[in-house]
Amino acid sequence: MVEKNPSYRGRLAPSPTGYLHLGHARTFWIAHQRALAAGGALILRNDDLDAARCRPEFVAAMLEDLAWFGFRWSEGPDVGGPHAPYDQSRRHAHYAAAFDRLRAAGAIYPCTCSRKDVQAAASAPHESPAAPGVGDEPHYPGTCRPDHLAPAERIRRATLPRAGVNWRFRVPEGETLAFADGHFGPQHAVAGREIADFLVWRRDDTPSYQLACTVDDAAMGITEVVRGADLIRSTFRQLLLYRTLGAAAPAFFHCPLVTDEHGVRLAKRHDALSLRALRAAGRTPAALRAGW
Ligand code: GLU
Ligand code: ZN
Numbered sequence: 001m002v003e004k005n006p007s008y009r010g011r012l013a014p015s016p017t018g019y020l021h022l023g024h025a026r027t028f029w030i031a032h033q034r035a036l037a038a039g040g041a042l043i044l045r046n047d048d049l050d051a052a053r054c055r056p057e058f059v060a061a062m063l064e065d066l067a068w069f070g071f072r073w074s075e076g077p078d079v080g081g082p083h084a085p086y087d088q089s090r091r092h093a094h095y096a097a098a099f100d101r102l103r104a105a106g107a108i109y110p111c112t113c114s115r116k117d118v119q120a121a122a123s124a125p126h127e128s129p130a131a132p133g134v135g136d137e138p139h140y141p142g143t144c145r146p147d148h149l150a151p152a153e154r155i156r157r158a159t160l161p162r163a164g165v166n167w168r169f170r171v172p173e174g175e176t177l178a179f180a181d182g183h184f185g186p187q188h189a190v191a192g193r194e195i196a197d198f199l200v201w202r203r204d205d206t207p208s209y210q211l212a213c214t215v216d217d218a219a220m221g222i223t224e225v226v227r228g229a230d231l232i233r234s235t236f237r238q239l240l241l242y243r244t245l246g247a248a249a250p251a252f253f254h255c256p257l258v259t260d261e262h263g264v265r266l267a268k269r270h271d272a273l274s275l276r277a278l279r280a281a282g283r284t285p286a287a288l289r290a291g292w
């Protein structure tokens with residue numbers, strides 16, 4: 001049940017790396033219904049930070065497919081709004097300002113490990129109970145934490161510019177992180193065990209998903225984040241960022257992942273289940289939603 005709350009602000013945040021499929025639509029529909037039931041607003045955000053994988057034709061397709069399915073939003077890349085721009089690729093200054101705050105707070109440190117180094121040193125990622133089979137990011141062992149470095153190296157790294165090196169958030173070792181999920185109930189994770197030092201900024205001078213998502217949800221006044229259960233682990237990371245940035249955290253509602261008849265998670269490779277393909281095959285949104 002969602003209580004009437006005109007100040008409710010929800011969001012849809014697709015990444016235009018492929019065509020939207022029925023799994024996205026299912027999660028988004030829950031977000032849409034919750035915003036509607038509250039009598040609040042729904043914001044569309046274009047999560048197009050990954051320049052190598054995002055494509056303009058997928059952005060166009062996403063807008064078209066969402067509208068066809070029956071989604072309506074009051075702010076977004078196509079309609080604008082008080083928090084424009086709604087494309088992450090155009091919000092670099094917001095992320096850079098957050099980076100500066102994190103650095104000034106001593107919450108992040110540069111990491112010179114390659115992806116290979118991290119994979120070699122990492123223990124296998126734990127899966128989240130709510131999203132079995134979905135691996136989390138590799139567990140970074142803290143190799144580049146300042147207290148693990150020789151003093152001279154520590155001083156050298158303390159003055160590094162933002163670009164050219166990866167930056168990680170230092171998690172508060174041993175602290176139990178908790179939040180009440182709107183769907184799954186109370187969630188807990190121990191920092192340093194389930195949640196390791198995570199990436200906030202990449203050497204190519206772009207923010208990580210964790211930082212961009214937190215900065216935007218805070219800046220856009222989102223009051224409830226509705227998304228797939230594969231992101232429950234990320235919520236703990238984002239809560240640490242909210243706290244360090246001095247921003248109020250929204251409520252979180254994670255949706256069970258949609259699987260196919262073999263129990264395999266719907267992903268973009270299930271092309272027959274893309275909204276485009278379903279539409280071309282003559283399926284209607286009302287019929288697709290019938291079982292929901
Ligand atoms: N663009 C992200 C994704 O598609 C959104 C994640 C989120 O809702 O926080 O995975
Ligand atoms: Zn490192």
